[in-house]
Amino acid sequence: MRRADRLFQIIQILRRTRRPVTADAIAQELETSKRTVYRDIADLIGQRAPIRGEAGVGYILEDGFDLPPLMLTPDEVEAAVLGAQMVAARGDPALKRAAEDLIAKIAAVIPETLRPLALEPATRALPNWHAKPDNLDMAEVRRAIRAGRKIALTYRDEQERETRRTVWPFAIGYYETSRLLVTWCELRQAFRSFRTDRVSAAEFTDERYPERPAALRARWRRLREEHWQNMKEAG
Structure with missing residues (x-):
């Protein structure tokens, strides 16, 4: 790989994530040595790329740096x-x-x-014929998430029991046969996911919930990671 291409790719690797990326991980992806990565990082910093970090800890690309948007491989x-x-x-x-x-x-x-x-792409994603239809306006759901607004749901569980929930929506999960609306549920005072095909009615309110959607997503991810870590240690 040419050095210019390698420098470009290091920037790409760093801007993929907000977490520190180690020189070892970068070296493995680029199939080069850690010494080369250290030298390239130093050169990029010398060229005023806002890279923060150090050897043995990892590197982060801070805000304020971007590459031409049309440089696609x-x-x-x-x-x-x-x-x-x-x-x-x-x-x-x-x-x-x-x-x-x-x-x-x-x-x-x-x-x-x-x-x-x-x-004329060589790859093609086929329609999912097994997906269940839902009664929820997903465009409105996405707007509610972006605005941090509450939704009042009427929901049927597997036993067809119906409940009324006021939720704070912050993510949508797309699966092979269904969609999940990921929320903080005021009724349960906990994170809850709702299959959109089981929502029988929804009221999109103007009331904002007190947390930012991004903060809810981060907290939800931490709890999931802790859960899976506990499962791994127990099993």
Whole structure:
């Protein structure tokens, strides 16, 4: 790999995550030595790339640095198009239109040599014929998440028992046959997930919940990680 390509790829690796990335992990991905990574990191810092960290701990790319948005590799174009295809095949109508528009925009702005990868892709995501329909307006759900607003749900469980819940929505999980709305439930005072096909009614309120959606997602992820760690230690 050319040095310029390696420097570019180091930036890409660092901006994938907000967590520190060790020189060893970078070296493994780039199939080079840690000494080379240390030297490249030092060169990038010398070129005023806002990289923070140190050897043995890991590195973080701070805000305020970006690369030209059109520098896409063939693999990145194919990944973006395949992801958009999957959304178009499995998402609600608004997401389907957005995914199709995204593919068209990618094709319009990438170099001509890469355009066939977007317009005539070798990969294809097929529709999920087993997905269960739901009564929930997913476009409104996404707007509620972005605004941090509460939703009042009428929900049926597996035994067809119906309850009324006021929830703080902060994430949507897409699975092969269903979607999950991930929330903080005021009734249970805990995180709860609701299958969208079991929601019989929903009222989208103007009331904001007191936490930021991002903070709820972070807390939920920590609890999940702790749960799986405890399961691993117990098993």
